[in-house]
Amino acid sequence: MKRFESRNDLALFGAPPAFAEPIHVGRPNMGNREEFLRYVNEIFDRRWLSNNGPLVQEFESRMADFLGVKHCVAMCNGTIALEIAIRALEMKGEVIMPSYTFIATAHALQWQEITPVFADIDPNTHNIDTDAVRRMITPRTTGIIGVHLWGRSAPIEALQAIADEYGLKLMFDAAHAFGCSHKGQMLGSFGECEVFSFHATKFFNTFEGGAVVTNNDDLARKMRLMKNFGFSGYDNVIYPGTNGKMTEIAAAMGLVNFDAIDEFVEVNRRNHILYSKRLNDIKGLSVIDYNDHEHNNYQYVVIEVLDSFPVERDEIVRALQAENVLARRYFWPGCHNMLPYRALYPHAGLMLPNTKIVADRVIVLPTGISLPDNAIDTVASVLRLLMSYE
Ligand code: T4K
Numbered sequence: 001m002k003r004f005e006s007r008n009d010l011a012l013f014g015a016p017p018a019f020a021e022p023i024h025v026g027r028p029n030m031g032n033r034e035e036f037l038r039y040v041n042e043i044f045d046r047r048w049l050s051n052n053g054p055l056v057q058e059f060e061s062r063m064a065d066f067l068g069v070k071h072c073v074a075m076c077n078g079t080i081a082l083e084i085a086i087r088a089l090e091m092k093g094e095v096i097m098p099s100y101t102f103i104a105t106a107h108a109l110q111w112q113e114i115t116p117v118f119a120d121i122d123p124n125t126h127n128i129d130t131d132a133v134r135r136m137i138t139p140r141t142t143g144i145i146g147v148h149l150w151g152r153s154a155p156i157e158a159l160q161a162i163a164d165e166y167g168l169k170l171m172f173d174a175a176h177a178f179g180c181s182h183k184g185q186m187l188g189s190f191g192e193c194e195v196f197s198f199h200a201t202k203f204f205n206t207f208e209g210g211a212v213v214t215n216n217d218d219l220a221r222k223m224r225l226m227k228n229f230g231f232s233g234y235d236n237v238i239y240p241g242t243n244g245k246m247t248e249i250a251a252a253m254g255l256v257n258f259d260a261i262d263e264f265v266e267v268n269r270r271n272h273i274l275y276s277k278r279l280n281d282i283k284g285l286s287v288i289d290y291n292d293h294e295h296n297n298y299q300y301v302v303i304e305v306l307d308s309f310p311v312e313r314d315e316i317v318r319a320l321q322a323e324n325v326l327a328r329r330y331f332w333p334g335c336h337n338m339l340p341y342r343a344l345y346p347h348a349g350l351m352l353p354n355t356k357i358v359a360d361r362v363i364v365l366p367t368g369i370s371l372p373d374n375a376i377d378t379v380a381s382v383l384r385l386l387m388s389y390e
Pocket of ligand 1: 028077078173176198200201326
């Protein structure tokens with residue numbers, strides 16, 4: 001099979017010219033600059049930079065309202081938010097999670113000497129397979145972390161039923177799912193708690209940031225202590241803790257971006273529709289869809305390359321990158337195949353065939369408000385060219 005080493009390889013076949021600037025997956029969406037600078041001036045005047053400042057409090061209250069939950073505990077990033085939630089829930093021993101997710105979900109457990117046990121996924125939804133979860137339960141299992149991959153909800157009711165049956169704690173990694181719903185209810189209020197990431201590459205960002213949201217008063221109180229070294233007032237440490245605090249500048253970015261969130265979603269939605277239209281008739285490629293009866297953020301445009309497509313997935317990524325479209329193969333080769341976990345689970349691959357199939361098929365394409373007008377057509381032209389390539 002031909003390898004695409006440079007854009008010249010494609011140019012030979014009449015491909016459109018490369019973009020002058022790289023087009024990234026994960027290019028940040030940014031709201032109104034003046035509004036942000038106004039907040040920066042306020043921060044300078046107030047000289048209050050961190051430690052539960054007024055902007056963080058406003059951010060938490062707006063997030064909780066938007067999501068319809070009692071508590072939003074803002075944090076410095078999604079990974080620390082996961083760690084704190086896991087610890088506050090007193091998970092230990094083994095916790096079941098999907099292998100097909102960003103590595104932070106696994107690390108947040110392993111970092112606390114809890115063993116992540118990797119379950120296979122449903123190849124249709126890319127989310128955890130509940131039959132696989134049942135098979136993985138042992139006497140050491142204390143919890144399950146569901147991940148709403150790409151913003152599409154995990155099998156919430158089935159996971160809750162398993163958790164109830166076996167007395168396990170259930171929480172969700174909702175890092176991809178801010179602004180998404182399940183059966184009309186915003187993701188954020190399921191399980192014991194849910195964790196968001198507001199990293200720069202997420203469609204809604206606070207530079208770096210995250211949050212745990214919950215309806216459980218005790219859990220929220222505990223996590224507030226934990227993210228601030230366990231301090232309850234001056235000089236009074238009542239809990240072991242860490243530093244998980246969100247800064248005022250991060251909250252300012254969050255507030256500005258929150259004002260623009262409808263626009264971010266609408267642009268992503270339009271991009272997703274256009275990608276779907278343009279790639280619709282390319283045999284061997286499919287764009288994963290979102291349920292239009294739910295709220296979606298459409299932040300991931302994910303295509304799957306089927307065996308019937310004449311060019312392999314990695315060659316397609318290389319061809320797009322040669323055109324300066326920096327498409328990505330996300331979450332390959334699955335957490336269980338990453339070095340720290342491969343050593344722990346040398347045979348895990350045998351139990352996770354769907355993870356392998358999906359991880360080998362997926363390409364994530366750029367979207368967001370900074371996507372140039374002609375980018376989608378260019379991507380489609382490249383893919384069409386490859387379709388006819390033998
Ligand atoms: N759970 C799940 C399911 C997650 O997906 C994540 C994070 C977490 C937990 C943990 O949340 P955090 O602790 O991160 O809050 C990115 C992000 O770093 C990570 O937040 C995200 N998931 C993951 C899916 O993707 P990479 O490997 O894509 O980052 P990187 O540096 O390659 O950047 C992607 C592209 O974005 C680049 O082509 C350049 C562009 N970019 C990036 C930044 C930071 C910009 O144009 N501007 C920027 O400021 O990991």
